[in-house]
Amino acid sequence: VSAVRGVDLAVEAAGIVKDILFHANQKVEANAGLLQLDDAAERADLEATKAQAALDQTALTRALELQKRGVGSESTLDSARAAASASTSQVNRLQAVLEQKLLTAPFSGTVGIPRIDLGQYLTPGTSVATLQDLETMRADFSVPEQQLPLLKIGQTVRLGVGDGELPFTGTIRGIDPKIDPASRLVTVRAEVANPEAELT
CATH class of the missing domain: 2.40.30.170 (Efflux pump adaptor protein, beta barrel domain)
Structure with missing residues (x-):
């Protein structure tokens, strides 16, 4: 006899354990946060990248306006489009990295004994606990x-x-x-x- 659904929970990203949000044999709902890795550096990077993305979007809007008036060059517009696209992609990438710093339950179930400690450095794939x-x-x-x-x-x-x-x-x-x-x-x-x- 075994659980229909059971997994070893593992982290996707490297980092230092900031918070353990569960205890042994706790029942959790799907998508509940279980473990938070330190993400201060990534949050700072995200804020800086969002600011750059806003500047790049403003430059693109300006380049489009100049193009409509017939005073902007095609190469300037292409450069503005490329910069805006690159900074938007960077924002999306950093948001994905931030999401990986929070381990969530893939389904509702009972969590096993934590295999990690606060302050411990984890590498990608480190097993945190089981979920059944x-x-x-x-x-x-x-x-x-x-x-x-x-x-x-x-x-x-x-x-x-x-x-x-x-x-x-x-x-x-x-x-x-x-x-x-x-x-x-x-x-x-x-x-x-x-x-x-x-x-x-």
């Missing part, structure tokens, strides 16, 4: 090939873990087309709602 969606669990089990005609995708099944009881209800999501040649068993995958986190 325990609301729905995946259960793989085997059945004899003779029972294969009785199974279909979407069918309701009853499941249990040990001791013969079948307290959980699930839905078949997949049936392996390959039959194990030695055991003559077929693997079946079901998804089981787990709102009370009884299955782990």
Whole structure:
């Protein structure tokens, strides 16, 4: 039995851990902030680049106006367009870098134990914690090939873990087309709602 969705959360950018915004076994919503890397330098760069982009846009507007009057050269207008485009691209790039400094949850779930500390320097790809969606669990089990005609995708099944009881209800999501040649068993995958986190 495993979570339908589970990932190792990792940072995309390098930086020093400024804030850890979660604790072990905390339930989080999709897009919730989990970790903030120091982004002071990038924010300063972004402000400077925005100011340059505004200047470049003003120069482009002026060049267009002069062109309309017939007193501006084509090369001046081309240069102004190129500068405005380059500074806008730089603003977009820096905003993307800033977004990478905040690690967010890709889906709702339960966060595992933090693997990082405040002030620690992280490189891209450093694992921060795990995130598991325990609301729905995946259960793989085997059945004899003779029972294969009785199974279909979407069918309701009853499941249990040990001791013969079948307290959980699930839905078949997949049936392996390959039959194990030695055991003559077929693997079946079901998804089981787990709102009370009884299955782990």
